[in-house]
Amino acid sequence: MTRHIGVSALAIAMTLGGAAFAQDGGNQNQQMQNQQQAAQGQNQDIQVLSQWNYDELYQGGLRAETMLDADVFGPNMDEIGSVENVILDRDNQIVAIIAQVGGFWDIGDTHIAVPWDKVQMTQGGFQIPVTEDTVAEYGLYAEPSIVNKSNLQSTRVVDDDLIAGRQTWKLTGLIDDYAVLNTGAGYGYIDDAIFTEDGKLDAVVVQPDYAGYGVGGAYAYPFYGYGYGWTPDAEAYDLRYEADELAEMDPFDYGRMQGPAQTAMEPAGQDMRGETGEQQQD
Structure with missing residues (x-):
């Protein structure tokens, strides 16, 4: 009898151990996939900010805030x-x-x-x-x-x-997220995003932390999503740039978004002129 109990106990232990091993293995596989995705993201082309401007966003962009x-x-x-x-x-x-x-x-x-x-x-x-x-x-x-x-x-x-x-992922999984530098240091808060006329997410709009960087207002930066190691459940969004690169950008002027997509979505009588990422100067 004792022998049979021992065999049964051993079988149960092996079963539980196998299940735990399978779960651990699944977690490890998921971690490896995440690491591989992040590594692949590091190899993707990153837009040089000195060659990036807001012209296309102004001419054909559509605000996420307008859509939600x-x-x-x-x-x-x-x-x-x-x-x-x-x-x-x-x-x-x-x-x-x-x-x-x-x-x-x-x-x-x-x-x-x-x-x-x-x-x-x-x-x-x-x-x-x-x-x-x-x-x-x-x-x-x-x-x-x-x-x-x-x-x-x-x-x-x-x-x-x-x-x-x-x-798939939700737009609200990106809006109101933290924005960090490529060093992992906190930089700001994602306040908005810009789509192309055909519905492609093109840029994120970030408000830098004034206490940390002495910069106020809104700034638009290229969006790097899937394929760059980012997932909607990430703790923060990686801007992929250093602080000195971001400091060269001018504030984003929402009032210049006069493309067909944005103007079509504006309620009748609304005038976006004068709404900028910084306070208007007298």
Whole structure:
């Protein structure tokens, strides 16, 4: 009897040990993948800041701040809700918007996922092909939804906010993040981001820490996302530059963003002129 108990105990120990080893091995594999991704990021081309300017951002850029909480309109241009989040893929391209709609419909408030190719920019917001009769087709986890695809099996909803999976990520996973230098030292706070007209994330807008660097206002820098070692769950965003390189930049002037995408999204009567990354001089 004692022998049988010993064998059983040994079997259980081996099983538990194997499970622990498998878990440790999985963690190690994930760490190795993260390290490999970071190493690959170090090998990517980094834009020389002396050759970087804001011209393209001014001429064709669209602010993330303009997109988040923007009004959403139905096919007949009746206001039906607002944008809650923007979902991007590993190429940093918008693939969908998450909107809260239907407060005045019989169904009440609900969240939907609308593919980016079905979204039209319009005065003051976005127009989407969603009505009370078709809202179920755009359900957050409806069969055609980007949220329901295999690369988002780990997604879930927490406090009405989408937690995106590994193949996609939320815009709100970047906005309001810390910004650090390539040395790891803290530099500032990500206040905004700039997209191209076709929905590609092009730049982050950072407000430097005045106490540490004596610089106020907003500055736009090239965005380095997936492929550069960055992930949305990172503790901070690496600007990839040193402090003396960033000091050469001029403040970003939001008032000069007069491209078709930005102006189309502005509410009627809004004038962005005069809104800059620093206080206006008399």
